Amino acid sequence: MRKYERFTELITSQREPRANHHTLLSCVLPRPIAFVSTLGPDGVPNLAPFSFFTGICANPPAVIFSPAINIKGQEKDTLRNLRESGECVINVVNHEIREAMNQASFPYPPDVNEFEAAGFTPLPSIIVKPPRVAESPAQMEATLIEIVKVGQGPLSGNICICEIKCFHIAQEMCLENGTADIAQIDLVGRLGGDGYSTVRDRFDLPKPSPPGQ
Ligand SMILES: Cc1cc2nc3c(=O)[nH]c(=O)nc-3n(C[C@H](O)[C@H](O)[C@H](O)COP(=O)(O)O)c2cc1C
Numbered sequence: 001m002r003k004y005e006r007f008t009e010l011i012t013s014q015r016e017p018r019a020n021h022h023t024l025l026s027c028v029l030p031r032p033i034a035f036v037s038t039l040g041p042d043g044v045p046n047l048a049p050f051s052f053f054t055g056i057c058a059n060p061p062a063v064i065f066s067p068a069i070n071i072k073g074q075e076k077d078t079l080r081n082l083r084e085s086g087e088c089v090i091n092v093v094n095h096e097i098r099e100a101m102n103q104a105s106f107p108y109p110p111d112v113n114e115f116e117a118a119g120f121t122p123l124p125s126i127i128v129k130p131p132r133v134a135e136s137p138a139q140m141e142a143t144l145i146e147i148v149k150v151g152q153g154p155l156s157g158n159i160c161i162c163e164i165k166c167f168h169i170a171q172e173m174c175l176e177n178g179t180a181d182i183a184q185i186d187l188v189g190r191l192g193g194d195g196y197s198t199v200r201d202r203f204d205l206p207k208p209s210p211p212g213q
Contacts, residue, residue, distance in 0.1 A: 017155040018071075022192060030189025030197045034065040035091040035101055037122075037130040038081035040110050045122060045131055046077045047104045047114035049093065051190035052157065061164040062145065063090060066157040070107075077110045079147070079158050086144040087128035088162060091136035094186045095198055100135070127165045137173055137185050141166040 012020050025031075031051035038046045052066035067079040082088050093101045097120075104118035115122050115131070122131035125141045132139040142162035150157035173184040182199065189197045 021155055025190075025192040029191045030199075031191075033093040033101065033188065033190055034063065035093050035097075035104070035133060035136060036065065036078050036082075037089045037091060037115075037133060038078050038087070039085055039130045040077065040081050041084060042111070044111055045113050045115050046081055046110070047118065047120065047133065048076065048078050049101050049105050050078070053090075056161070061167075062161060063140070063142070063164065064159050064161050065090070066150075066159050068158070069154055069156045071154045073154050075158075079160070080110075082144055082160055082162075083147060085129065087130055088142050088144070088160075089125055089128065089130050089132050090140040090142055090162070090164075091133040092138045092185070092187055094137055095188050096186070097133075097135050098188055098196065125166075132168060137170040138180050139168045140164045141168075 010020075010023060015023075032053055034050045034053035036048055036050055040046055048067075050065040050067060052068075053063065054065075055061075055063050067076040069075060078088070100118045100120060104114050104120070106117070108114055108117055114120075115133070121134035123134040123139075125132050125139075128141045128143065132141070142164050145161040145163050148159040148161065150159060167178075169178075169180050170185075173181045175181055182202070187199055189199065191197055
């Protein structure tokens, strides 16, 4: 294995938040994308992608994602809606819906139905009120456990910890054991800048043998 000897040191406290943001995105990738639906106070459906997103545990099944405070110091609609209603749906993003998902990331005002604006079809959920995205091959109905604030001001984070109450997996790609067929589901990940990746180039790593064998 190659050993690296020289590094560029970037002390985060001496850099602008935006510069740290770009460096972070280039080091933590590919990031899965939570395409989050919530309901606004007037019942307007909201839809937005978040790639500061991951699964965290299975008992209870839970995920986190983080809507940042925007560059003007304002909260995003998803954060406000989730805090108020305590409910969301996390829809996964495959290659087929990548462009419409990107359109939904436009900063529409809260009274715009982003399902309509980006061309998605709402599907009723069975446990929570926000609708699911019919064009997404798997959706997770979820309730809010807690919001943990990280930092203050523009680009600070709000980690939304959510418990998954129901998985929906498109039948044609749901295996007998209740998992999604990774090859068929064809999810995409976010890189830095405008970059994305697929998971079409995969490999297996069997569990390690006990030491000494
Ligand atoms: C693929 C992708 C991933 C994104 N990830 C995040 C993220 O993790 N956190 C964030 O605050 N914004 C993220 N954004 C930007 C939000 O989607 C965007 O600010 C959106 O307008 C928020 O919508 P809302 O105000 O309806 O919640 C991402 C955008 C894209 C296209």
